[in-house]
Each structure stands twice: as structure tokens, then as C-alpha cells.
Amino acid sequence: MGFTKGFHQRGSGGGGSNIELSDSVDSSSTTTAASSLAVKTVNDKVSGKADIIHNHNDTYYQKSEIDNSINTLANSLYTVKANEGDEPSYLSNKVDNVTLTFEGSELRVKHVDGLTIGVADISRWLSGTSENIQSQIDGINESLLALTAGMEYLGKIETYADLESVGNKKNGNLVVVLADESRSGGRSMYVYSEDKGMWEFIGEFTFTDEFLALKDTPTSYEGADGKVVKVAGERLVFGDVDYGNLLNKPESTITQIDDSVTKKHEHSNLQLLETYTQTNVDLIKAVTDSHVHSNKSSLDRLGINARNKITIDGSEPQKSYFSGYVDVNQTVGMNELIKFKNSHSRNIGYDSDTGVFTLEMGKTYYYVVNMSADVRERSVFRLVKAATKSGIYPLAEITSKHNTDNKMSSGSLSGIVTPSDVTEYGIAFEPGRSSSKDQNMTVNREYTHIVIYEI
Structure with a gap:
């Protein structure tokens, strides 16, 4: 409000005039708390003095005193104090531009210590709702206060009949009926109203720790044995596990795996x-x-x-072999076997009484015989079959040596034999001519020997 009082000013000529204070102070500029307070203070002071001026013409305010008050008040316009002991200053001087700042003529919050969630995050969570976030929170709080005001939870009661028999009840008592026979046997929540003198039904009470209690889950476990929970759109459903959807599954197909199990041993x-x-x-x-x-x-x-x-x-x-010699001079007739004395042998049987040695069928033998004998004319000796004395080629010849002292001759016989059906053999002297069929031959011991060895 503006000033309604004036003050009296004396001129130099002794005259005076009343000047309205509202003409000197613009009461329309009191747009802040500080200016309103200043104007009010001036009004109060001037009003008191104005009464004196009007009622006591001989009492005056000095103009300088009033001007000083006006200047002081003008300087304090648009300044504020943070507390009683604070030096008043303009509001912009008290803003740190870190947590608070001016945007035009509005004071805005720039940063709140410890806040990690912004308005944009909260707005996204409340997408689809209306009104300011704070007003929504306030509305929720008011609803909770209204809902719980004066209520007292008494506990759970088995049946509705048990609820009717509750005594000492009072307004706001809250009870859960576990098996409400008045409402299809389900769970119900009631609150007692003294105004109505009765238990008021609030609604069905469904609170469970079962999986089906969640709003986006199946409505029943029926037929879900062995199934798993899967996401289908915006709901959870029971479903079978698809081998093709398994993560890190074997590269083999189901058929290949079954076949491997079948063949396992x-x-x-x-x-x-x-x-x-x-x-x-x-x-x-x-x-x-x-x-x-x-x-x-x-x-x-x-x-x-x-x-x-x-x-x-x-x-x-081990290879078989036989080595023999004649130890004494022997006189043998035609087709008689020469008897050798066994010197060395292995695996070749030999009979020194008959001069027969036994060779094995299928084996091959090499034999060497050196013969020295006294003969009258040319004769031969060779390997023969012991039983028949039939000769086996080759043969060796012994010829006579004519001189005045004696008649001696020698010869060397060698060959290879592989017995096939007969295994007994010997060395026999045979006449070289028909005229010598009946002659004998003396075998000299010094120069006669035999070697047979398997090859």
C-alpha cells in the first residue's frame, strides 16, 4: 500500500505547504519483500510524524532526515538476508552458479550432491503417466496416508463366522479372513467401521510366494511337468526345451548322438x-x-x-657235415664200400663197420673224396647207393703208375647230391675195364679222406 500521510515543509518566506510522501516514494515498485518492508517502515514513521505535524503546528521534521531515510530504504531494495546476522545483499550475489543459478529471472537447480538419477530417468520409468513427477509422488503419498490412517492390523482369522465373533473391535481394525465362506471360500480383507457398526469388505486378499502369483506368468501349473519357463512376447510361459535353441550345444545332431549311444560298447x-x-x-x-x-x-x-x-x-x-679218413690200408674188391673212420660229424649218421652214411631227403649235400690206391690198370670210384651199389655221377678215375718199385695212383672226386627216395650212400671202387672185374684194390691210408657238408 502507498503513503496516505503528508509532511509540512516551511519555505524561506516563512510560509509552508503540505507535500504528499507518496509523491516522493513510488509505492507501485514494491514488488519484492525487501521493498514492501521498506515502504511499510517509511509509512509507519511518516504516519506518526504526520500526526504530529497536523496536530502540532510548531513541531516539524527536518527534510534532510526524511531524505536520508528514503535513500537508505532505496539502497536496500531487492536485497535479502540469509539469517539475522547476515549482511543483506542482492540475491544474485548469494547464488554460486554451481548448485544454483539464474536463468533469466528464474532461480534453477543445477546440481544436487549424491543424486545419480535424473529427471529424465524418472520420467522414462513413469512413461505413460501424466502430471509432474513430484505431484505424482505427492499423490501416491496422500493415497497411502488416507488408506492407512487410523487402521490397525489385528491378524488372520480362519472363517467369516470367526470374524463375526470378534469382540472389542474398534474403528479401523483390519483383518484377513483366510477362508471366507461368504465369498466362495477365498481370502478376503475387512476393515471395521464404527459409523456403520459392521465389517466392511475391502477386497480379495491374494498374497503368495508361488511362481504363479506374478502378473506375467501362467495361470496354472497344469500340464507343465518337465517344462521350463520361457519368455513369449511380454509374458512368461511354460514350454519345452528345443535342442536347436541350446547354447554351446554339440555340433552333432540328435540322430547322430542317439546312433552313437546305440553303438556304444x-x-x-x-x-x-x-x-x-x-x-x-x-x-x-x-x-x-x-x-x-x-x-x-x-x-x-x-x-x-x-x-x-x-x-x-x-x-x-645247424648245417650237417661229416669228415672221415682211412686209418689203415684197406684191400677192397669191386663194388665194395670203403670204410672211413669218423673224424668230425654233425647230424649225418655214419656206420664205420659198413661204410654207409645216411643223408636226409630234401636236403642238398656237397661231397669231396680224395682217393689213393694201388691198382694194376685204370679204375674208377664214385658215390653209390649203398643197397644196390648203383653209381651216381660224377665219378673219378684212378690210373696205375708204372715203375719198378710199386704201382700207385690217386684221384679226386667231388659232387652234389639231393636225396629223394634213398638216403643211404657210400664210396665204392669199380673196375674201369672188364678185365679188371676180379681184381682187388688197396686203399692207402695216408692219402684217402672224405668231406660231406650240407649246403
Whole structure:
């Protein structure tokens, strides 16, 4: 409000005039609390003095005093104090431009310490709602206060009949009926009203820790045995696990896995199999080269030793041999076997009484005989079959040596024989001419010997 009083000013001529204070102070500029306070203070002071001026013409205010008050008030316009002891200053001087700032003529919040969620985040959460965030929060708070004002939870009661029998009830008592027979046997919530003198039904009470209690889940467990929870659109449903949707699943198909399980088996000789180093190529070649031997049992006796020699039953076979000589001069007739004395032999049987030695069928032998004998004319000797004395080629010739003292001749016989049906042999003297059929031959011991060895 403006000033309604005036003050009296005396002129130099002794005259005076009343000047309205509202003409000097613009009461229309009192737009802030500070200016309103200043104007009010001036009004109060001037009003008091004005009464004195009007009622006591001999009492006056000095103009300088009033001007000083007006200037002081003018300087304090638009300034504020933060507290009683604060030096007043303009509001803009008290803004740090960090947490608060001016935007035009409005005071805005720039930063709130500890706040990590902005208005944009909250607005996004409340997408689809209306009004300012704070007004919505205030509305929720008011609704909660209105809902719970004066209420007192008494607890749970089994049936509605039990609820009716509750005594000492008072306004605002809250009760949950577990099996409300008045409402299809479900759970119900009631609050007692003293004004109506009765329990008022608030609504069905459904609170559970079951999975189905969630709003976007299936309505029943029926038929869901063995199923899993899956997201379908904006709801959770029971569904089967699809092998194709498995993460990090084997590359094999279900058919291949089932086939592998069907073919699964164990090896009693697994430890032995793990020692095999043969490749598939080796096995294929072995199958290709495989065949059957009728004499497998005999072949199994053969082997190769470290000296790369053939072995029989693990031992290297020994070659047969015979070495003999004539120890005394012998006189033999035609087709008689010469008797040698055994010097060395192995695996060749020999009878020194008959001069027969036994060779094995299928084996091959090399023989060398050096013969020295007294003969009258040319004769021959050779290897013969002991039973028939039939000769076996080659043969060696012994010829007579004519001189006045004696008649001596010598010859050398060598050959190879492989017995086939007969195995007994000997060395026999045969006449070279028909005229010598009945003659005898003296075998000299110094120069007669035989060697037979298997090749």
C-alpha cells in the first residue's frame, strides 16, 4: 500500500505547504519483500510524524532526515538476508552458479550432491503417466496416508463366522479372513467401521510366494511337468526345451548322438588296443595281404634272429657235415664200400663197420673224396647207393703208375647230391675195364679222406 500521510515543509518566506510522501516514494515498485518492508517502515514513521505535524503546528521534521531515510530504504531494495546476522545483499550475489543459478529471472537447480538419477530417468520409468513427477509422488503419498490412517492390523482369522465373533473391535481394525465362506471360500480383507457398526469388505486378499502369483506368468501349473519357463512376447510361459535353441550345444545332431549311444560298447582288451600304433593304411594293407597257410604250424616255428639268420623254434639251425679218413690200408674188391673212420660229424649218421652214411631227403649235400690206391690198370670210384651199389655221377678215375718199385695212383672226386627216395650212400671202387672185374684194390691210408657238408 502507498503513503496516505503528508509532511509540512516551511519555505524561506516563512510560509509552508503540505507535500504528499507518496509523491516522493513510488509505492507501485514494491514488488519484492525487501521493498514492501521498506515502504511499510517509511509509512509507519511518516504516519506518526504526520500526526504530529497536523496536530502540532510548531513541531516539524527536518527534510534532510526524511531524505536520508528514503535513500537508505532505496539502497536496500531487492536485497535479502540469509539469517539475522547476515549482511543483506542482492540475491544474485548469494547464488554460486554451481548448485544454483539464474536463468533469466528464474532461480534453477543445477546440481544436487549424491543424486545419480535424473529427471529424465524418472520420467522414462513413469512413461505413460501424466502430471509432474513430484505431484505424482505427492499423490501416491496422500493415497497411502488416507488408506492407512487410523487402521490397525489385528491378524488372520480362519472363517467369516470367526470374524463375526470378534469382540472389542474398534474403528479401523483390519483383518484377513483366510477362508471366507461368504465369498466362495477365498481370502478376503475387512476393515471395521464404527459409523456403520459392521465389517466392511475391502477386497480379495491374494498374497503368495508361488511362481504363479506374478502378473506375467501362467495361470496354472497344469500340464507343465518337465517344462521350463520361457519368455513369449511380454509374458512368461511354460514350454519345452528345443535342442536347436541350446547354447554351446554339440555340433552333432540328435540322430547322430542317439546312433552313437546305440553303438556304444566296451573292450575287455582296451589296454592292449591302446598300445596299437597301426594306421588305417597299415590295416588295409594287412587285410589285402592276408592269406592262409596249410603249414602254418610249421611256419610259426620259423623266425629271424639278431644276426639276421633264420631260426627254428628260436634257435639258429645247424648245417650237417661229416669228415672221415682211412686209418689203415684197406684191400677192397669191386663194388665194395670203403670204410672211413669218423673224424668230425654233425647230424649225418655214419656206420664205420659198413661204410654207409645216411643223408636226409630234401636236403642238398656237397661231397669231396680224395682217393689213393694201388691198382694194376685204370679204375674208377664214385658215390653209390649203398643197397644196390648203383653209381651216381660224377665219378673219378684212378690210373696205375708204372715203375719198378710199386704201382700207385690217386684221384679226386667231388659232387652234389639231393636225396629223394634213398638216403643211404657210400664210396665204392669199380673196375674201369672188364678185365679188371676180379681184381682187388688197396686203399692207402695216408692219402684217402672224405668231406660231406650240407649246403
